[in-house]
Amino acid sequence: xxxxxxxxxxxxxxxxxxxxxxxxxxxxxxxxxxxxxxxxxxxxxxxxxxxxxxxxxxxxxxxxxxxxxxxxxxxxxxxxxxxxxxxxxxxxxxxxxxxxxxxxxxxxxxxxx
Amino acid sequence: xxxxxxxxxxxxxxxxxxxxxxxxxxxxxxxxxxxxxxxxxxxxxxxxxxxxxxxxxxxxxxxxxxxxxxxxxxxxxxxxxxxxxxxxxxxxxxxxxxxxxxxxxxxxxxxxx
Numbered sequence: 001x002x003x004x005x006x007x008x009x010x011x012x013x014x015x016x017x018x019x020x021x022x023x024x025x026x027x028x029x030x031x032x033x034x035x036x037x038x039x040x041x042x043x044x045x046x047x048x049x050x051x052x053x054x055x056x057x058x059x060x061x062x063x064x065x066x067x068x069x070x071x072x073x074x075x076x077x078x079x080x081x082x083x084x085x086x087x088x089x090x091x092x093x094x095x096x097x098x099x100x101x102x103x104x105x106x107x108x109x110x111x112x113x
Numbered sequence: 114x115x116x117x118x119x120x121x122x123x124x125x126x127x128x129x130x131x132x133x134x135x136x137x138x139x140x141x142x143x144x145x146x147x148x149x150x151x152x153x154x155x156x157x158x159x160x161x162x163x164x165x166x167x168x169x170x171x172x173x174x175x176x177x178x179x180x181x182x183x184x185x186x187x188x189x190x191x192x193x194x195x196x197x198x199x200x201x202x203x204x205x206x207x208x209x210x211x212x213x214x215x216x217x218x219x220x221x222x223x224x225x226x
Contacts, residue, residue: 105156
């Protein structure tokens with residue numbers, strides 16, 4: 001399966017600050033997907049990141065709050081901006097590769113205080 | 114680590130018994146379905162998948178059943194072991210590839226030794 005390295009694995013942040021989460025894949029992929037998993041909940045798609053174009057955001061998520069970069073085919077970042085305690089969640093990146101399927105990073109566990 | 118499934122439905126089974134985890138999916142156009150296992154502090158891990166042109170698929174100790182008429186998916190785990198304790202999610206996709214997965218609500222499986 002595709003190896004996905006996600007950093008940081010966890011962080012505790014002050015409200016009002018921003019955190020950038022990095023996702024590195026061991027091979028080139030067209031799309032990278034960012035999900036949020038709130039405490040005790042399932043995964044909700046935030047956005048789809050395609051290299052060379054703006055990310056496509058799902059209803060309820062906006063670029064100003066969750067800016068995404070996709071500078072090349074193996075890397076993406078998600079920033080959680082102007083954080084509040086409600087942003088405390090696990091954030092996960094995912095990719096799909098032909099013949100391998102969908103795989104996920106180990107997640108970034110964010111706590112906002 | 115953080116508890117992923119605090120508020121999710123819980124299924125408790127005795128070690129050695131069979132487990133059946135159910136999922137209702139929403140989109141009748143979905144063509145591809147996956148079951149994931151998520152242990153505390155980790156990202157989702159692939160268990161088994163099935164395409165809509167099948168109604169059953171078997172893996173090692175696991176079987177997935179698909180009922181398109183009622184949009185229902187189930188995961189059967191044979192001879193459940195303590196290591197099977199985790200949160201299980203179903204996910205659906207209209208067309209596997211450069212489109213994201215949509216996740217179901219999840220079930221926490223607790224194996225009693």
